[in-house]
Amino acid sequence: MRLRAGRARSKWVGGIAGQNCPMPETKALSEPQKALAKLGLARDIDLALHIPLRYEDETRIVKLRDAREGDTIQVEATVVDCQVQYRPRRQLVVKVDDGTDTCVLRFFTFYPSQQKSLAVGTQLRIRGEVKGGFLGWQMVHPSWKQAGGDLPEALTPVYSTVAGLPQPYLRKAVAGGLQRADLSETIPPDAPPAPGRAREWTLLQALQFLHHPAPEVSIVALEDRSHPAWQRLKAEELLAQQLSQLQSRREHDRLQAPALRAGEGGLHEQLLAALPFQLTQAQRRVSEEIAQGLRRERPMHRLLQGDVGSGKTVVAALAAAIAIDAGWQCALMAPTEILAEQHFRKLIGWLEPLLMPRGLRVAWLTGSQRKKERGEMLDLVASGEAALVVGTHAVIQEQVQFKALALAIIDEQHRFGVEQRLALRGKMRADMAPSPSRGRAGEGGTTDAQGEVSAQREPHLLMMSATPIPRTLAMSYYADLDVSTIDELPPGRTPVVTKLISDSRRGEVVERIRAQVAQGRQVYWVCPLIEESETLDLTNATATHQDLSEALPGVMVGLLHSRMPAPEKKAVMALFTGGQMGVLVSTTVIEVGVDVPNASLMVIEHAERFGLSQLHQLRGRVGRGAAASACVLLYSAGDHGRLGDTARARLKAMAETGDGFEIARRDLEIRGPGEFLGARQSGAPLLRFADLSLDTALLQWAREVAPLMLDRHPELAEHHVSRWLGGKSEYLKA
Known part of the structure; x- marks a missing residue:
């Protein structure tokens, strides 16, 4: 296959981009070089993999007589008139003639120098969208330059960019990076061939083609990424991701x-004997998997x-009991203080009566603790008397020193950043010798020749999520993890009826709340904002709290949001949990961890603004008791009277299913993998080209090839991962 590269048409501005040599300390980076760094284009291969957003066809000249309304065309014509007009607004109006027809060019923003360059008699090469009118063809703000010179032989790429990085500079930088980058083959010849037509292309051919496709190529195949060149890129990217995951797992x-x-x-x-309920079959199965x-x-x-309410906390408690029984410590970290306190109350109720006879306790660590209480807790953790430590990110702060940490449990793991998760694992690598007086040290660690228990390199890690992971995501981003799934709910959980109601019927919803409270039930009302915003016209929590307080005389209406001091939050939650408060107006701070069986109605204001998994989490706050429960999704269609496609798809999914796994599958289709991954990639997507919902065959191929490469061709595997991921593969280990 002969691939043709288009000629560069613009002058190179500034220094050389894409070189791997460091800049001299005395020479400041130019604005374009800073912009390249902002885009993450630091290496030649980064530039080569910066694929165009779209293309412009500058390979041919079209006559005006052949133009069609709405077409974007390139013409060569002579200026026959040029003047500034002031009606209806100041504009530069240029009339051109190509010998077959005339066209008017309108510029609403222009400089005197441009007016001189467009003097009568000048021959121009013009590109823009033609529109018809009573006075003939016209283009608004077309691109133009002096006529003449060879036409490109390939489509002109248009790249994603940032301020300070013009397209000509970026095109030149990418072309240089593509020429210098090492694009040698890394997929070994003994690997199974990639599926489809991806096997027909090399990486070099695919990249040369995608940066400068021939004019006759199908634009649709380029835009929907079905072209074989795109398939080759996707296959290589998925292979790099699978290699990185497999490397991480083997290192682990x-x-x-x-x-x-x-x-x-x-x-x-x-603990099993003391629980006031029987475990479900699914809970027993995953508990045994964890024990193994x-x-x-x-x-x-x-x-x-x-899924929400499936009983993960008791499974975590059973895992903690195993670690404590062996003479070690366990830490449980949750993303919010409300969720951490929910766990703390449950775990104290289940475990502390069993720990106290052993002289052990459950400790509590959060950022809002008073200094004296915090100091006492730190001492308990350091001495080992605190066998279980529950808290927020305060658990991983520098002053927290464990004596013998062997198990860390992270709840709602996707809500912690990479740095936080890596910090916890780093803290866990400290010396971990259990106290001989507390447990069976011979079982808890390895023993040297003198019978001393030696330090271990890393304890066990259990991450929990109420956002079920779709299968394709588990195969890719979570391939380095063992996955245990609780796929049934405890008995007694009532199905939650979900209703979509326009905010124009808000009064009916308030009457429904009045009826629920009269029956002794409790209600959540969730708002997306705390206070009024000038940029978003959304009903806010403080205003809603005031409105409901006035509309429901005699009913205690509480307010809860993240900016409240911790003691106030605690007091509000205590009133609601205790049943004295009938209605709780809140932001999404109650998304996870709040368990009030008497709450039977959840109202979510501006539901169209929430993510699907977040809506499902909020809905899970009701239906926890025997009473029939409902979730009302109040939506606003906005000024245009209609919801956007994405919002409509989310609300439709919520109304149609209460199955968390089906919700997760639809969320992956609607929003992509980011919602599930949280900050696993530290904001830098590890899959830029492949689509997990469409490229399953390529993913299966990558899973098959990755172990073969690591076993037989480790140097090629290392080169492949470095090419595609650079340093980002470290984030997969978090």
Whole structure:
């Protein structure tokens, strides 16, 4: 296949972009160079992989007589008139003639120098969208230059850019990077061929083609990424991602960890016997999977997923009991203080009566604690007396020193950033010798020749999520994790009826609330903002709280949001949990962790503004008792009287299903993987080209090729990962 590269048409402005040599310290970066860095285009390969957003056809000249309304065309014509007009507004009006017809060019923003350049008699090459009218063809703000010179042989790329980085500079930088980058083949010849026509192209051919496609290529195939050149890029990208995940998993498997076993008649069995309810079959199954992972002498790295209300907290408590029974400490970290306190109350109720006879406690750590209380808790953690430590990100702060941490549990893991998760794992790597007086040290760690328990390199990690992970996502971004799934709800959970109601019927919703409170039930009302915003016309929590307080005399209406001091939040939640408060107006701070079985109605204001998984989480706050429960999605169609396509798809999904796994599948279709991944990639998407919902065959191929490359061709594998991910592969380990 002969691939033709278009000639560069513009002057190179500034220095050379894309070179890998460092800039001299005395020479400041130019604005375009700073903009390149902002786009993450630091290496030649980064520039080569900066694929155009779209293309312009500058390969041919069209006669005005052949133009069609709405076409974007390129013409060569002579200026026959040029003048500034002031009606209806100041504008530069230029009339041109190509010998077959005339066209008027209108510029509403212009400089005197441009007017001189467009003097009568000047021959121009003009590109723009033609529109018809009573006075003939016209173009508004077309691009133009002096006529003459060879036409490009390929379509002209238009790249994603930022302020300070003009297209001519970026085109030149990308062309240089493409020429210098090492694009040698990394996929070994003994690997299974890529599916479809991706196997017919090399990476070099694919990139040359996508930067400068031939004029006759199908624009549709380029835009929907179905062209074989696109398929080759997707295959290589997915392979890099799978290699990185597999490398991470193998590195993890080489680490050591304490082998934690539940003793016969020990804390694990005591907790099971003390629980006031029976575990579901799914809870028993995942508890055994976790117990098996803890028994191994390599760190467990497991994701526990389950729908809202499926009972993940008790599974976490059973895992903690195993670690504590073996003489080690366990930490549980939650993203919000409300969620952390919810866990704390449950775990104290279940575990502390069993720990106190052993001289052990459950500790509580948050950023809002008073200095004296915090100091006491830090001492308990450092001494090992706190066998279980529950808290927010305060758990990973520098002054927190564990004596023998062997298990860390992270709830709603996708809501923590990469740095926070890596900090926790770094803290966990401290010396971890269990106290001989507290547990069976021989089971908790490895023993040297003198019988001393040696330090382990990394404890076990259990991450929990109430946002179920779709299968294709688990195969790609979570391929380095073991996944345990709770796929049934505890008995007694009532289905939640979901209603879509326009905010024009707000009064009917208030009457529904009045009826629920009269029956002794409680109600949530969730708003997206705390206070009025000049940029978003959304009903805010403080105004809604005032309106409902006036509309419901005699009913205690509370207000909860993230800016409130911790004691106030605690007091409000205590009133609502205790049943004295009938209505709680809140922001999404109650999205997870709030468990009030008496609450039977959830109203979500401006539901069209929320993500699908967030709506599902909020809906999960009701239906936790025996009473029939409902979720009302109040939506606003806006000034245009209609919802956007994405908002409509989200609300439709909520109305049609209460299954968290189906919700997750639809959310992946609507929004892509970002909602599930949180900050796993630190804001830098590891998949820029592949679409997990469409490229399943390529993903399966990458999963098959990755272990073969690592085993037989480790140098090629390392080169491939470095080319595609650079340093971003580290984020997969978080």
